[in-house]
Amino acid sequence: MAALQAEVARRRTLAIISHPDAGKTTLTEKLLLYGGALQMAGAVRAKKGQRATTSDWMELEKQRGISISSTVLQFDYDGYRVNLLDTPGHKDFSEDTYRVLTAVDAAVMVVDGGKGIESQTRKLFEVCALRGVPIFTFMNKFDRPAKDPLELLDELERVLGIGACAMNWPLGDGSAFKGVYDRATRQLHLFEKVPSGMYVTPTETTGLDDPQVREQLGDALFDKVRGEIEMIEGAGHAFDPQAVLAGKQTPVFFGSGVNNFGVQLLLDNFLRYSSPPTPRRSGERVVHPTDEPFSAFVFKIQANMDPMHRDRIAFARIVSGRFERDMQVLHAQSRKKVRLSSAHKLFGRDREIVDEAVAGDVIGIVGGTEYGIGDTLTTDPTLAFQEIPRFAPERFALLHNPQTSKFKQFREGLRQLLQEGVVQAFELEHSAAKVPLLAAVGELQFEVLQHRLQSEYNAESRLEPKPWTVARWWRVRPGAESKPVVWPTGSALATDPEGGRVVLIEEAWQLEYFRERHPHVELAVEPFAFLERRQQA
Numbered sequence: 001m002a003a004l005q006a007e008v009a010r011r012r013t014l015a016i017i018s019h020p021d022a023g024k025t026t027l028t029e030k031l032l033l034y035g036g037a038l039q040m041a042g043a044v045r046a047k048k049g050q051r052a053t054t055s056d057w058m059e060l061e062k063q064r065g066i067s068i069s070s071t072v073l074q075f076d077y078d079g080y081r082v083n084l085l086d087t088p089g090h091k092d093f094s095e096d097t098y099r100v101l102t103a104v105d106a107a108v109m110v111v112d113g114g115k116g117i118e119s120q121t122r123k124l125f126e127v128c129a130l131r132g133v134p135i136f137t138f139m140n141k142f143d144r145p146a147k148d149p150l151e152l153l154d155e156l157e158r159v160l161g162i163g164a165c166a167m168n169w170p171l172g173d174g175s176a177f178k179g180v181y182d183r184a185t186r187q188l189h190l191f192e193k194v195p196s197g198m199y200v201t202p203t204e205t206t207g208l209d210d211p212q213v214r215e216q217l218g219d220a221l222f223d224k225v226r227g228e229i230e231m232i233e234g235a236g237h238a239f240d241p242q243a244v245l246a247g248k249q250t251p252v253f254f255g256s257g258v259n260n261f262g263v264q265l266l267l268d269n270f271l272r273y274s275s276p277p278t279p280r281r282s283g284e285r286v287v288h289p290t291d292e293p294f295s296a297f298v299f300k301i302q303a304n305m306d307p308m309h310r311d312r313i314a315f316a317r318i319v320s321g322r323f324e325r326d327m328q329v330l331h332a333q334s335r336k337k338v339r340l341s342s343a344h345k346l347f348g349r350d351r352e353i354v355d356e357a358v359a360g361d362v363i364g365i366v367g368g369t370e371y372g373i374g375d376t377l378t379t380d381p382t383l384a385f386q387e388i389p390r391f392a393p394e395r396f397a398l399l400h401n402p403q404t405s406k407f408k409q410f411r412e413g414l415r416q417l418l419q420e421g422v423v424q425a426f427e428l429e430h431s432a433a434k435v436p437l438l439a440a441v442g443e444l445q446f447e448v449l450q451h452r453l454q455s456e457y458n459a460e461s462r463l464e465p466k467p468w469t470v471a472r473w474w475r476v477r478p479g480a481e482s483k484p485v486v487w488p489t490g491s492a493l494a495t496d497p498e499g500g501r502v503v504l505i506e507e508a509w510q511l512e513y514f515r516e517r518h519p520h521v522e523l524a525v526e527p528f529a530f531l532e533r534r535q536q537a
């Protein structure tokens, strides 16, 4: 028991969220270097290179193969064991990206200091915020011309609606970037570009009035920086570790990922202030990571699309207890007993069999066609998690079966792939045709579905895109049932598989217009049942 507690206490499970090109790959690579995982760092960069050239199907397959392997990167640093979960972005932005965020205990948000908050960052932030996931911010690229740091903090607060606390302060930007001032230790970390690379020189100071600081920064920069810091000391949020854990404040670190500058300050503080694996709910019960029964939930299913190596891997985040190789567990949804004999840690082409893992870790279970997204694996038959919410989709299409002779394959393939969570399916209300309406967060989900229907079930399909871009679960507030509801032009009503009612709208502004005129209609980005469960928690 004590051994389990000690192992759990040193786990940190996180994801990095960012807009494309803000510096996620670069930061991942540098973090791996701190963990001494040089080979992994190289492979992360190589993977990014390959993605950039991805266009046709062969390439996509390769890419999927690769993204299997880097789903979880694990490294040790300073006594901690860090699980870094990949959030697929760019072209392969999909529901998987969001689901990964249900399996982490914290997120590091990388922002390009020259650009500020961008659209994809905001979407990912919102998914974290909804679940109260603590967020640490890395303001990147300060070696390039950046926005005013006070403005960036203000933007974080305004756009994301979260308190922002600068943990260090940038000393200039662009070619005049001199480094950062660490507020907690009052150390200057000076940035010097030298031909052989980068030097970081932490210099102890007695504070901002220290003549040494003035001397090293020069009068003009010193006065500017001192003014800025005085301002945040006076008017900014005081650092509040509890608010950070509650997802109400984000500590902000300035730096330059590519120069490996400010990364260690981020990592050290992240490890210090983030929490070890957090408890999860199973119905009324709270399951603690150090509870002895093993339990885990599946947050991602990855199918290899290469016909030569067709297999399926279910990624499960361990919630409690200890995983041991070959252990027998219950698959809560089917009530079947399964032996976890082929659980792996994955990286590159190598699969490493996992002998032991604890709460906070992720295992990849090969095979197991019965698993679906959100399923529970446990040694305690009374447990079942409901971790995986649905995410408001933004792409819609009807899926037709052009070959009536292949109806069975089509139906069976679709059933299986929906169970896996490849896309969501809704049923259009008032529609006579029995054609399923598919819904996804990203276009790639449709492509994967069609490709797998063809290659695994030999079923052709035809996609008929629909113009909606917004989906909201809706219900009329109690007592307002008799008030009229006028749905936006071009919208449609649908139901999800659990009977939740959804409205599909073409343009975001129509949603706002509708909302203003219908205060008696409640709208949500996920089913009300999920919202209520979380509120209870």
Ligand code: G4P
Pocket: 018, 019, 020, 021, 022, 023, 024, 025, 026, 027, 048, 140, 141, 142, 143, 144, 255, 256, 257, 258, 259
């Ligand atoms: P992503 O995974 O979020 O998409 O971003 P990635 O790390 O690949 O970074 C995008 C580009 O920004 C890369 O340049 C990278 O080198 C650069 N970059 C990352 N951090 C910094 C930084 O602190 N300062 C500066 N100046 N640049 C940074 P690229 O030209 O697209 O690729 P590469 O040829 O450098 O690999």
